[in-house]
Amino acid sequence: GLGKVIFWMLYTPGDEWIKKYEEEALRKKKEDEQIRKNKELENFRKQESERIKLDEEKKKKEVDDAKYVKGVVKFSNISVRNLPKMDIGGKADPFVLFRMGDSEKQTSIVKSVLNYDYIDEEYEVIYDPSKMKGQGIVDVEVYDYDTIGGNDIIGINSVDILPSMNKEIKVELFLQPKKSKKDFESSKSIILQEEPDQGLGKVIFSMLYTPDLEFIQKNKEIQLRNQRRAEELRQQEQENQMKNSDNQYVKGNVNFSNIQVQNLPMMDFNGKSDPFVLLRLGNEEKKTSTALGTLNYQYKNESFDFTYDPAVTQERKVEIEVYDYDNEIGNDFIGTANMDV
Template structure:
């Protein structure tokens, strides 16, 4: 049994309106070790071609992550059931040096499950000509299977120096540069879920019991409860908080599983909850 979802207003909590970002790609001997100023990188994620099929129907639900170092700086929308997706999404990223690559990673969205990796590439910004729009084609690869053909991603990019502006001023101005980039980092509320207990769950093991745990998913956010061994009436008493980014709310997908060592876990059941922002 799941406790009701509680929404906490985020109006009195601090927002992260912008982030300092380090981007780069391959190398360029002409770029000094310490760049004199800031850069602005405007990216248009255009489309993918011949992407890898990860679903049983021979298709995928791809989306793209852009990362610098270990930080995610932008995430695209999901294009359902398409190996040749068209995004045409724009992002504005702030750069304070050109020493780290911009990584592009593509995933297949799996509702209630772990998303499947579809390939990655990186862009060397130091190879770009400043102030000039550049069309970029990136070949996706899997480091574990380098010979696999995973398709391509097409981008348009412009790298612009901002040498005459201080970092503080540039960061303030960056709040207005891209609505999509800003929305990807600002949350509008918190969905708080308390997982209390399960009752009369289905027995999935030969001993007439299960080792149940619960997965929660809201958009790209995921949580997993602890595993309760050998019981059909587990007591969890755990709480999970999700950030609510969409203005109209979202859908929480809740699935119960039986943990099986050495093989695929057994699916017990699913519950889907619609969350409306501002509802009691």
């Protein structure tokens, strides 16, 4: 009536226990080392990806900047539409100012209008990227002329000159309050500004950007240099990818076990096959025993080892081929597959 005690007990001799402990410690060390290597490789790939991205962005900026060369920007077919009433008489006395850095030109002043076409008025503004810090923006400002208290600004906007290089384009800009003026980065590459109508009217004109011949030649040289640099970056990236790929392959042992075939096609008259599996890595190959009269088979207790050295073996994949054994007319090929080591 005192009950019972139940337990499992395992007696491990000292030497055998120590061996198992050492093997487990070695296995854990290898796993930790592989995890460390994988993390290092992942970090390297991230850093390399970020470096390539920065190089591409820098190259793109250099290419874009190289397009802006010294030249002349011509403004013609200038008009204003739907201007707000600025004077007591319900009209305005508008003029348009085009400014690029320190260089600027303005139209004539028109009295008492809200809509006007500046017929036969054309203006050329010198564009010098060295004075514009590489920016290719023209500021367009519309004023109401006032002889007493100073001119009143009606509205402003800006546009990139690059789309008009060697081709005249039509530009329509809704005038914006001065505090809403967009900077270069936000307005870059926009031909027709899409800011909302602020009720300040719009300015319309044609624009033609003609580069200086001397700067055109220099620009071609810069672009050619950038193209060569881009090609070098692409080649370097390809080499890095190959190098990263090769770094994953290290000398070691490749073991195959628990080999089996399933659902093989019928290769013999009896509706069966006599399959064996051939394993090939580089110039080394090994094969299983031959199973007779079966379409599904497990090659029990059959294990194969390959010594793999990427410095010797260029192949990175193991070829697996399955044959139907035939001692009379030669083995029949059933199928093949490959697996990255």
